[in-house]
Amino acid sequence: GENVEQHPSTLSVQEGDSAVIKCTYSDSASNYFPWYKQELGKRPQLIIDIRSNVGEKKDQRIAVTLNKTAKHFSLHITETQPEDSAVYFCAASNGNAGNMLTFGGGTRLMVKP
């Protein structure tokens, strides 16, 4: 089955700096790659997603890039703010078996003011 690895497990940045989180996946058939943000004690929330027919997608300070050949995708957060502090999860799905999303292990992002 699909295996998603996420790095780094923790990331500390200064407010205003950029943060990059990287994920690799194993199943070349995977075609949907969402990112979720989970604040402490709360539910994961979708922040951005990308499908395999595009290489990059942006939404304000957040962008995701996808390299299908290398089977990796990344989350970029620019001009980080303290409220960006959370755990971020990447995930991958190939649409078979009913969209069984496989999640990465998570990255704890800490933005220091």
Added chain:
Amino acid sequence: DSGVTQTPKHLITATGQRVTLRCSPRSGDLSVYWYQQSLDQGLQFLIQYYNGEERAKGNILERFSAQQFPDLHSELNLSSLELGDSALYFCASSVTGGNSPLHFGNGTRLTVT
């Protein structure tokens, strides 16, 4: 508010007992997923249902079972509980079994003493 309702919010029970967690998906969503999140851990996929039928199964223990009812709500049954079953259990729903975003409920925190 994601529109996914999970009850109860908290559950405290003793080892060896059995509990039932309930999930009502967003209106219009046909797929329901269950995830387990242990303290400071990632999201472990348990099982997925689509329109009443089991669609995919992850690392779900034999002591655990689930079902989705005709009204699309789902229940996760955990039996012969062990201390290690203490975790946050999330339900999520999506429109179809394809590559559509998951919307998570607020979770049920299970504590086994």
